[in-house]
Amino acid sequence: MSYFDAASSAPLHPVARQALAASLDEGWSDPARLYREGRRARLLLDAAREAAADAVGCRPDELVFTPSGTHAVHLGVSGAVAGRRRVGRRVVVSAVEHSSVLHAAGEEAVRVPVDRYGRVAVSDWAGALGEGVALACLQSASHEVGTEQPVAEAAGVCREAGVPLLVDAAQSLGWGPVGGDWSLLTASAHKWGGPAGVGLLAVRKGVRFAPRGPADERESGRSPGFENIPAIVAAAASLRAVRAEAREEAVRLRALVDRIRARVPELVPDTEVVGDPVGRLPHLVTFSCLYVDGESLLHELDREGFSVSSGSSCTSSTLEPSHVLRAMGVLSEGNVRVSLPLGTPAEEVDRFLSVLPGAVASVRERLGAPVGAGAAAGAAAGPSSLVVDALGKRCPIPVIELAKVIGRVPVGGTVTVLSDDEAARLDIPAWCGMRGQEYVGAEERERGAAYLVRRAE
Amino acid sequence: MSYFDAASSAPLHPVARQALAASLDEGWSDPARLYREGRRARLLLDAAREAAADAVGCRPDELVFTPSGTHAVHLGVSGAVAGRRRVGRRVVVSAVEHSSVLHAAGEEAVRVPVDRYGRVAVSDWAGALGEGVALACLQSASHEVGTEQPVAEAAGVCREAGVPLLVDAAQSLGWGPVGGDWSLLTASAHKWGGPAGVGLLAVRKGVRFAPRGPADERESGRSPGFENIPAIVAAAASLRAVRAEAREEAVRLRALVDRIRARVPELVPDTEVVGDPVGRLPHLVTFSCLYVDGESLLHELDREGFSVSSGSSCTSSTLEPSHVLRAMGVLSEGNVRVSLPLGTPAEEVDRFLSVLPGAVASVRERLGAPVGAGAAAGAAAGPSSLVVDALGKRCPIPVIELAKVIGRVPVGGTVTVLSDDEAARLDIPAWCGMRGQEYVGAEERERGAAYLVRRAE
Numbered sequence: 020m021s022y023f024d025a026a027s028s029a030p031l032h033p034v035a036r037q038a039l040a041a042s043l044d045e046g047w048s049d050p051a052r053l054y055r056e057g058r059r060a061r062l063l064l065d066a067a068r069e070a071a072a073d074a075v076g077c078r079p080d081e082l083v084f085t086p087s088g089t090h091a092v093h094l095g096v097s098g099a100v101a102g103r104r105r106v107g108r109r110v111v112v113s114a115v116e117h118s119s120v121l122h123a124a125g126e127e128a129v130r131v132p133v134d135r136y137g138r139v140a141v142s143d144w145a146g147a148l149g150e151g152v153a154l155a156c157l158q159s160a161s162h163e164v165g166t167e168q169p170v171a172e173a174a175g176v177c178r179e180a181g182v183p184l185l186v187d188a189a190q191s192l193g194w195g196p197v198g199g200d201w202s203l204l205t206a207s208a209h210k211w212g213g214p215a216g217v218g219l220l221a222v223r224k225g226v227r228f229a230p231r232g233p234a235d236e237r238e239s240g241r242s243p244g245f246e247n248i249p250a251i252v253a254a255a256a257s258l259r260a261v262r263a264e265a266r267e268e269a270v271r272l273r274a275l276v277d278r279i280r281a282r283v284p285e286l287v288p289d290t291e292v293v294g295d296p297v298g299r300l301p302h303l304v305t306f307s308c309l310y311v312d313g314e315s316l317l318h319e320l321d322r323e324g325f326s327v328s329s330g331s332s333c334t335s336s337t338l339e340p341s342h343v344l345r346a347m348g349v350l351s352e353g354n355v356r357v358s359l360p361l362g363t364p365a366e367e368v369d370r371f372l373s374v375l376p377g378a379v380a381s382v383r384e385r386l387g388a389p390v391g392a393g394a395a396a397g398a399a400a401g402p403s404s405l406v407v408d409a410l411g412k413r414c415p416i417p418v419i420e421l422a423k424v425i426g427r428v429p430v431g432g433t434v435t436v437l438s439d440d441e442a443a444r445l446d447i448p449a450w451c452g453m454r455g456q457e458y459v460g461a462e463e464r465e466r467g468a469a470y471l472v473r474r475a476e
Numbered sequence: 477m478s479y480f481d482a483a484s485s486a487p488l489h490p491v492a493r494q495a496l497a498a499s500l501d502e503g504w505s506d507p508a509r510l511y512r513e514g515r516r517a518r519l520l521l522d523a524a525r526e527a528a529a530d531a532v533g534c535r536p537d538e539l540v541f542t543p544s545g546t547h548a549v550h551l552g553v554s555g556a557v558a559g560r561r562r563v564g565r566r567v568v569v570s571a572v573e574h575s576s577v578l579h580a581a582g583e584e585a586v587r588v589p590v591d592r593y594g595r596v597a598v599s600d601w602a603g604a605l606g607e608g609v610a611l612a613c614l615q616s617a618s619h620e621v622g623t624e625q626p627v628a629e630a631a632g633v634c635r636e637a638g639v640p641l642l643v644d645a646a647q648s649l650g651w652g653p654v655g656g657d658w659s660l661l662t663a664s665a666h667k668w669g670g671p672a673g674v675g676l677l678a679v680r681k682g683v684r685f686a687p688r689g690p691a692d693e694r695e696s697g698r699s700p701g702f703e704n705i706p707a708i709v710a711a712a713a714s715l716r717a718v719r720a721e722a723r724e725e726a727v728r729l730r731a732l733v734d735r736i737r738a739r740v741p742e743l744v745p746d747t748e749v750v751g752d753p754v755g756r757l758p759h760l761v762t763f764s765c766l767y768v769d770g771e772s773l774l775h776e777l778d779r780e781g782f783s784v785s786s787g788s789s790c791t792s793s794t795l796e797p798s799h800v801l802r803a804m805g806v807l808s809e810g811n812v813r814v815s816l817p818l819g820t821p822a823e824e825v826d827r828f829l830s831v832l833p834g835a836v837a838s839v840r841e842r843l844g845a846p847v848g849a850g851a852a853a854g855a856a857a858g859p860s861s862l863v864v865d866a867l868g869k870r871c872p873i874p875v876i877e878l879a880k881v882i883g884r885v886p887v888g889g890t891v892t893v894l895s896d897d898e899a900a901r902l903d904i905p906a907w908c909g910m911r912g913q914e915y916v917g918a919e920e921r922e923r924g925a926a927y928l929v930r931r932a933e
Contacts, residue, residue: 022513027506028702036500043493047666049484053774053791054783056479086543086673087701093690119700122690209504209702216543216673216704233550233579236793243576244544245485245666247673250707317510326511334510336693 021367022326025210026162026190026303026358032212035257039214039249046248051236064248067255074258075204076196077221083238084217084251088189088207089119091218094230094242095185095203096123100153102227103183107151111182113139113158113168114346120156120187121342130346136295137166137347144173148180155184159191163330163343163356164294165303167191171199183226190300192219193261194269202226208254211261212361216247217254264361269301272359275368276304279357286376291453293349303358305330307344308379309450310388310419311353319378320355325371330354332414332442339441340414350449351442352415353379386415389422401427406435410466414442418450421472425456430474433459439467447472478824479783482667483619483647483760483815489669492714496671496706503705508693520705524712531715532661533653534678540695541674541708545646545664546576548675551687551699552642552660553580557610559684560640564608568639570596570615570625571803577613577644578799587803593752594623594804601630605637612641616648620787620800620813621751622760624648628656640683647757649676650718651726659683665711668718669818673704674711721818726758729816732825733761736814743833748910750806760815762787764801765836766907767845767876768810776835777812782828787811789871789899796898797871807906808899809872810836843872846879858884863892867923871899875907878929882913885931890916896924904929 022030042063048056050064065079072079085091100108110124113131121128131139131147139157148155155177160167170186177184183202191197193211197204203226208217220241222228228241235243280292289309308316313331320327328334330341331354340351357371383390405424409417417438425434436447444461447470451458459471479487499520505513507521522536529536542548557565567581570588578585588596588604596614605612612634617624627643634641640659648654650668654661660683665674677698679685685698692700737749746766765773770788777784785791787798788811797808814828840847862881866874874895882891893904901918904927908915916928 020512022505024506024509024511024513027509028504031500031504039500040497043488043496043671047485047488047672048479049481052481052484052783052785053771054481054778055477056481056783086547086704089692089694089701090543093700119690119692122692125690207702214500214704214706215504215702216707218701233576233582235546235576235579237546243550244546244675245664245672247543247671247704247707249671250673250704314510321511326509326513328509 020324020326021371023357023359023363023371024326024328025360026356027328028209028215029212029360031214032257032260032361034260035213035253038256039253042249042252046252050246050248060248063252064246067251070255070259071219072221074196074262075192075206075219075221077204077223081223082219082221083241084246085220085242086216086218086244086247088205088210088218090242091205091207091220092117092119092187093123095205095220095222096120096154096156097231098222098228098241099183099185099203099226101229101231103153107153109152111147111152111155115161115163115343116156116158117162117187117189120158124156133346135347135349137161137164137293137343138168138295138298139173141169141172141176145176145180148177148182152180152182155182156187157184158187159197160300161294161343162190163341164305164347165299166295167298167300170197170201174199174201193258194265194301195262208250208257211258213254213257214250216250261361268361272363273301275359275363275365276302278368279304279372282372283375286372287379289453291350291449293344293347303356305354305356307350308353308355309350309453310386310415310422311379311382312386312413312415313352313354315382315385316353316355316378319381320374323374323378325374328356330356332440338413340445345445348445348448350453351445352418353382386419388419403429403432404435406437409436409438409440409443411439413440414446417443418446421447421450422454425472425474428474430476432474434472434474436470436472437464437467438470443470444468477781477783478828480814480816480820480828481783481785482817483813484785485666485672486669486817488671489714489717489818491717492670492710495713496710499706499709503709507703507705517705520709521703524708527712527716528676529678531653531719532649532663532676532678534661534680537696538680539676539678540698541703542677542699543673543675543701543704545662545667545675547699548662548664548677549574549576549644550580552662552677552679553577553611553613554688555679555685555698556640556642556660556683558686558688560610564610566608566610568604568609568612572618572620572800573613573615574619574644574646577615581613590803592804592806594618594621594750594800595625595752595755596630598626598629598633602633602637605634605639609637609639612639613644614641615644616654617757618751618800619647620798621762621804622756623752624755624757627654627658631656631658650715651722651758652719665707665714668715670711670714671707673707718818725818729820730758732816732820732822733759735825736761736829739829740832743829744836746910748807748906750801750804760813762811762813764807765810765812766807766910767843767872767879768836768839769843769870769872770809770811772839772842773810773812773835776838777831780831780835782831785813787813789897795870797902802902805902805905807910808902809875843876845876860886860889861892863894866893866895866897866900868896870897871903874900875903878904878907879911882929882931887931887933889931891929891931893927893929894921894924895927900927901925
């Protein structure tokens with residue numbers, strides 16, 4: 020079995036397991052009590068806070084433990100916004116933040132767009148920091164495509180504008196501290212090999228912060244509920260352990276990811292590797308495969324012993340493609356995210372590369388996808404315009420139908436695809452870009468939209 | 477060492493430890509994922525939910541796991557109130573609910589008073605369920621004095637009034653399911669010997685419920701954040717194990733608590749045992765000692781190897797006596813709560829009873845408390861009224877000063893105690909009741925109040 024989904028949840032690090040077991044005997048008592056068992060629990064909690072703060076790069080009294088990364092984000096965003104309610108309530112986010120950040124920021128949040136690599140431009144970021152902005156939120160690196168954000172620069176322009184910056188460091192904290200003059204930082208232990216049940220929320224001294232929700236004395240009044248000390252100890256210990264391995268592992272895993280980035284397009288026709296090839300997390304790579312549905316591909320790979328995730332619409336409960344891929348404007352069908360846990364052997368990556376082409380081919384065959392790069396070429400025998408009715412059909416069928424008929428119209432002729440699948444909005448233009456065809460545009464219809472494509476070659 | 481504070485946090489049950497260790501290998505993955513590791517995590521989560529629902533007495537799809545009992549209360553109260561916003565926003569609570577319930581219910585909540593045992597009257601409860609009441613909250617049993625509430629009857633009158641009842645079962649769930657037709661129920665695993673990091677929130681089908689806070693898909697949208705599956709498995713397994721021992725342990729611990737209830741007043745002069753002697757939790761007893769400060773007594777007991785807690789003002793961060801003791805109108809000074817963990821040997825209780833008199837005497841001696849029950853008796857040589865200025869002095873000094881001078885005024889004469897200590901409000905009347913003196917009343921002053929006592933014997 021090869022588990023390649025560390026970005027969802029990393030396997031428990033051996034140090035986390037040891038620390039958890041070792042602290043169960045002394046960590047169950049209430050650290051607010053003054054008797055012996057309480058004092059012991061308090062010592063464990065204090066030591067864990069010191070260690071975690073050291074890894075974050077903040078003071079221990081700036082750091083609280085929360086029950087999860089999601090809680091850290093919810094508490095951080097709501098507390099920072101409430102702390103600046105006199106200024107306004109608007110939140111600025113990148114368009115590719117984790118859903119917990121987007122939900123906490125609310126519908127009215129200003130979403131700063133990203134480029135095709137998934138990165139915000141600092142000039143756009145600065146431009147969004149207008150009147151009435153209470154808080155800005157930028158991830159350190161993307162959980163979906165690995166691209167690193169210009170956090171230090173964004174923190175600089177935030178500081179100039181007097182707007183606090185919250186950095187969601189969930190994906191990167193195991194690899195190293197977040198640079199720059201950020202105001203708040205959030206993270207999640209189970210992403211670095213710590214246990215579930217522990218998030219981090221750092222709030223720099225001087226940042227206006229007003230905790231929301233019912234009052235509670237725990238964790239400086241910033242995170243309610245009885246502290247889960249054994250898990251907190253395990254989280255802090257494993258963060259330290261992971262950091263000790265990080266430099267070496269980053270180099271090794273980066274080379275393995277580079278191998279995937281280079282080999283996938285060679286081994287599998289009609290694929291697109293997305294995300295920044297250089298300024299990225301060391302262990303994560305995402306690619307998409309034309310004419311493939313993500314769910315079937317994940318099943319094929321699971322049968323072969325590989326656990327990966329996908330941003331394709333068919334793998335989401337809402338049947339919408341990942342908002343990250345959408346913001347980047349890249350292909351979403353047949354999407355695969357590979358995120359390698361620490362210690363992944365090179366052989367497993369090689370085996371993945373040997374298995375992937377067959378898995379993709381098998382899904383494509385089942386779907387009746389056009390085979391070979393030249394499927395669309397050849398002289399047209401048909402009319403100069405065609406309409407494909409793909410209403411009610413799900414990703415990747417509308418794109419497959421388009422690919423099948425484009426060769427029937429002459430160069431300069433058009434194909435109109437009728438589709439009510441949300442993925443088509445992203446994947447038809449992406450297909451055109453990949454296949455050298457001209458995407459003219461979409462026209463909204465009562466049901467879905469009509470996508471117009473002109474044959475260019 | 478004898479840990480007698482199970483009501484704060486119970487030592488980890490061996491079954492919880494085993495289940496935690498056993499599920500670390502399969503419980504770290506994301507149960508929302510479809511690959512092998514995710515499916516295994518989902519199986520563990522589903523099985524834990526079945527087991528916990530069975531112990532609660534609800535359907536598995538009515539139960540969600542939260543990161544703590546406090547979260548269960550916050551989420552339960554806010555969701556239930558939001559679900560009935562058309563009716564109103566008012567919450568009815570007993571005056572002795574846990575602080576998490578009182579904080580969640582808000583300042584405007586209607587607090588139903590309790591009798592000297594700490595119990596609400598069902599007629600009062602019914603009377604509070606007027607127009608605009610969104611939710612009523614009643615604990616199954618008191619965390620501070622052990623008194624059981626008439627939950628089934630309260631649920632009945634709530635049902636008649638069309639108001640959902642939330643039962644905080646944090647202290648009782650290990651002993652058995654909560655009877656009656658409640659609508660919502662909350663609990664906390666570390667109170668029954670499960671791990672920290674797990675609360676339960678049950679919401680009966682048909683109860684209007686609108687989760688508040690940022691959207692999140694976990695736990696049916698009712699409790700955000702990545703599930704802590706190993707802890708959840710350990711919580712469910714230990715609840716089952718504790719329940720298997722509960723009947724026998726309840727009988728045994730009830731006898732030990734009865735021994736404490738009977739012997740403390742015999743062994744230690746000027747003590748008051750509080751809470752219902754019969755309708756109570758089996759393992760918990762609370763008493764208060766005149767002329768003693770709780771913090772010193774806890775330190776004395778800690779030095780002797782006993783870990784207990786206290787509702788005295790000196791042991792709270794706000795320097796106010798427990799709101800539970802206040803609502804009951806009982807003595808708060810020198811307050812001690814003993815809550816026995818499962819398996820507490822009778823010998824430890826006997827040793828506690830042998831150590832307690834010396835510990836109390838030592839504190840009293842240090843404070844210069846009047847010695848012996850007859851301290852106030854005797855002929856008065858002084859004037860018919862005296863004023864004691866105890867401003868700036870903390871519990872139990874104002875009461876000690878009162879006790880020292882009461883014998884100086886003749887029977888029928890008065891002593892006025894000036895005090896700005898919040899505990900005096902409770903403890904001066906309580907002292908009068910215990911010593912057969914007449915408490916006339918208090919008059920608010922710019923600083924504190926003037927308490928008037930008439931010598932009656």
